[in-house]
Amino acid sequence: MIKQLKTNHVAPLCAANEDLALCGEVSKDTIDYLGRQIKKIEKQAEERTELRPAYKALLSMPGVGVVLGLTIMLETGPIGRFAKAGNFSSYCRKVPSNWISNGKREGRGNTKNGNKYLAWAFSEVAEFARRYDDASRSWYDRKLARSNRMVAHSALAHKLTRAAYFIMREGVNFDHEKCFA
Template sequence: LHLPEDVALAVRANVAVITTLSAQIAIVEKRLQEKVTTHADYALLTTVPGIGQTLATVIVLETGTIERFASAGNFASYARCVDSQRMSNGKKKSEGNTRNGNPYLCWAFIEAANFAMHFSAEARQFYERKKARTNSVVARKALAHKLARACFHMLKERKPFDVNRCFA
């Protein structure tokens, strides 16, 4: 490219910074992967369709010990996979505390739902059934909620993912 001398210098400086940061990120990711792969929960989470290395790492590190959650509903709520509503006498009063919970777990389960739709026929069928009644955003969130509940039970019982138990 025939760029002015100052612009070419700035581009070379930016490329050098990107190269250095990429090398440092690779070192950190390698170290993180070495530490997380020895974790028993990591191996269980990778059995879920849609959850690979990156999402399993995020879920393991952001969840901590699963024993701190009393039920699957509490875990799904912490992962922001449920609606935040205030009810009184069967009537909706408002939506409060929408930012309570862990945004990284929310992201991880939404991404897992997106991938699960591609890799699991049962997940895709569940999504399509929900989407026919509501819309695609609500259906995707419902699938993320289902995966969050499944992950809670897997981690609590130390058993791998069972598609029949999840989508039956």
């Protein structure tokens, strides 16, 4: 989500150079304008969509805004069709698919099975949660200390996918304690 700044912090930084000040002012105005347009689009999308009760609960998750919440809600369909959280995570392509025999990789499995839009959405959710939510960032950093960046990102996305399953199934808000305990 883009936040509109009330105070102009750009002008004092570029006060010595008139051209830079103008460029900064124009850039800020453009960002503010685009932010307003995004809000209009999000509002209209919400109004034209039949929202399920789980949608408002999904918005309580870190990293989930209007567009990602709508994407998750609409692409998931009825959550009852998934028996377990693992089935939902697999459908969202957030579970590794490797065939290993005798310690050797024998294949990749069905890596293209599942919903590519949910895979994208939860990858974005993980990135926004890592950036803007302290508990998510802390969990990500602990995982990053033991592995590489891509593994930590995928693990956070998988964890948030499982949380979304329970949020949609139970109709409850996101709980940091349950997710990152």
